[in-house]
Amino acid sequence: MNDTERPLNFIEHIIEEDLKNGFSNEALRFRFPPEPNGYLHIGHASSICLNFGLGLRYNAPVNLRFDDTNPAKEEQEFVDAIKRDVEWLGYKWDTERYASDYFQQLYDWAVALIKAGKAYVDSQTSEEMANQKGTPTEPGTESPYRNRSVEENLSLFEAMKAGDFEEGQHVLRAKIDMTSSNMLMRDPIMYRVLHKAHHRTNTDWCIYPMYDWTHGESDYIEQVSHSLCTLEFAMHRELYDWFLDQVVDQNKIRPKQREFARRNLSHTVVSKRKLAKLVAEGVVTGWDDPRMPTISGLRRRGYSPESIRNFADTIGIAKRDNLIDVSLLEFQVRDHLNKIAPRVMGVLDPLKVVITNYPEDKEEWITAENNPGDEGAGNREVPFSRELYIEKADFREAANKKFFRLKLGHEVRLKNGYIIKAESCTKDTDGNITEVQCTYDPKSKSGSGTEESLRKVKGTLHWVSIKHAITAEVRLYDRLFTDESPDTHKDKDFMDFINPDSLEVITGYLEPSLKTAKIGDQVQFQRMGYFCVDTDTTPEKLIFNRTVGLRDSWAKIEQKN
């Protein structure tokens, strides 16, 4: 990581300040704490890159901690998916932890709190408690159970743990301040009864600790030095600190919670509920649909871990609201794929070209560079013959000189091959061009070194020999939503902004070298974009996803006119 010269973000400033004030570099420790109740998305990726990036920068351990305190929502499946995604992003955690590992410790501490008169069992309904909570401007009122004796609280809490009560009958609350301007300090719930099997502790417990009571204490148990979370938790900090005050040992590290703004990516949604709806309603095929902002979706789409890390790096971390244009992400994939993706030729919207002066039975194999920017990428052979496909968009009967592709009476270079000249074309009854007749200059072969081959012709087209082409299903993806911020409109539902053209499935005609392409392979279809082999691919059927198109300044020129 060559980030020695990169300016520091505000979190790093905080850490540098701590270091300067005598905090030991060896005591630095971070954590990434997902709840295993769904799939990770691009927003999580930022958090992962932040925490693990800090670990790398300061050579400090980073734990992967599952915040698994709600058995109603959490599953092992998600634990596995999260681990896979973090690994895929290229990070190694120091230890794998679970908040559920701390249930006993948390319970013991809760008992101590009761004994200290700082927690009590409340036996009201949730409605009653909500009514007593007050509002941001009005103080709350105290529960009638607030001053139960320690003995009564202890026996009730033990009975809660023993399973003597139904869900909702009792909760354990911290006794703080019902008049606090911070609603979270108005006697927050620490435990609730939940008769649900947990994916790890099974039925060992029927009371489960709440987030606030769990998170800071888990950080403390793991001796996390800097606990980073999103801005929504800023108000929780006061409670985080209050809970810590109850258990912290002066000789140990006291974790510090700091908050950063969640990264919002344009043209997408990331809330679990909304993504689930997209899946449930069949807008996408699943959580790993290449249009989804999930890590698994991005992976399937062909994004590389490196491009996502670079993205996280360039967008940085701060506290202000943001809406990051998805083009910043797209730039990073292009940038990375440009370096590593082998170049191949594939025609996606074919138009037949016949080279009339090329012998009918002749074929030749032409050497093509795999990556002009990478000497080590080597070469491959591409077949050339009399009948080829080019893109429909690459031929016009007539056009101005800004159009430097094929037009009648003019020449163009076939990439890696010959210079051809369009002589005539044929049309169907509707006037659509069905075939272009060309002649080629036999001495103009690429790399032959002849005077003819060195001739400058403005346009260069990709092509594929019809006889040798293999076909593949090609899935052209576009952004899922037409609005840059689909879920922020008060009067409209995010579903109203679904892009009806987010997926176009076509048949592509590809050079035969692609026959051996394997799932996950990433290539550049020259002049078209970056593509990867989809997981739906079978030995019988090859499927490509378009990761992202190339920059297209021609499209801009055309648009202007």
Next chain:
RNA sequence: AGACCCGUGAUGUAACGGUUAGCAUACAAGAUUUUGAUUCUUGUUGUAAAGGUUCAAAUCCUUUCGGGUUUUCCA
């Protein structure tokens, strides 16, 4: 409404009282190019507003304006 947080070009971010406010993207122009890609060069746009403190303010203070968070037995 209270409390808390936040306002730097089209987007993201940096500058932490001290050069012409930097970097990436975007956009524009030019060069190179057997990908209208890449690469290279150059350029364009910004400190929400008003007051103050100071020799000096994006940075400190005040006010206004704007945005966000906060009232789940979720995390």
